[in-house]
Amino acid sequence: MSNHSNDHHEPSGIAKTPEPPYYAVVFTSLRTPGDNGYGDMAEQMSKLASVQPGFLGVESARDSDGIGITVSYWESLDAIKNWKANPLHLTAQDKGRTDWYASYSVRISRVERQYFF
């Protein structure tokens, strides 16, 4: 169980998701300058997300110009709702709006098809 959070983090960074349907949260953000505690909290949230019920995997990339995209995959809309309402995650969301992000978008979608190369 102690390695649970690693089950979904492939070396390549591409999540090994099950057969659709399942759900994806696409979080696209523009960071403010400086770290301001962001790095530590991001790592903490990544670990915490990966042990939530219904978590299927996550993929993340941040460009040198500050734009980042994180896509997390979930079994159900309820799993997404529960993660959004997690108290530690709510604190991080507040800090996100006040300190870390100049702007962001969140899109919740139902994955219908996937293929891998």
Place this chain on the structure above:
Amino acid sequence: MSNHSNDHHEPSGIAKTPEPPYYAVVFTSLRTPGDNGYGDMAEQMSKLASVQPGFLGVESARDSDGIGITVSYWESLDAIKNWKANPLHLTAQDKGRTDWYASYSVRISRVERQYFF
């Protein structure tokens, strides 16, 4: 009309999508080392995608470790199918598998909800 391809590229890199429902293609990839003509083709494909019928916007980030995520947004599954079958895009897809990508995933999903900050 000559600026059409810029309509969907916001300065922040966050796409201005319409009210859901619409569709998202999440393309997550791991690059091979070296450019090998990738940069030019990526720019060409980005321009070509943005003038396809049903194109709504695109967001893209690539990490320094080689993982990249590009999310393109579309009005319909048919618009996605047409773009996938575009002859120039098919050529790029072939080169992607032979030259540019060590691995990738493609996920087609229906966006149900979105919010912006």
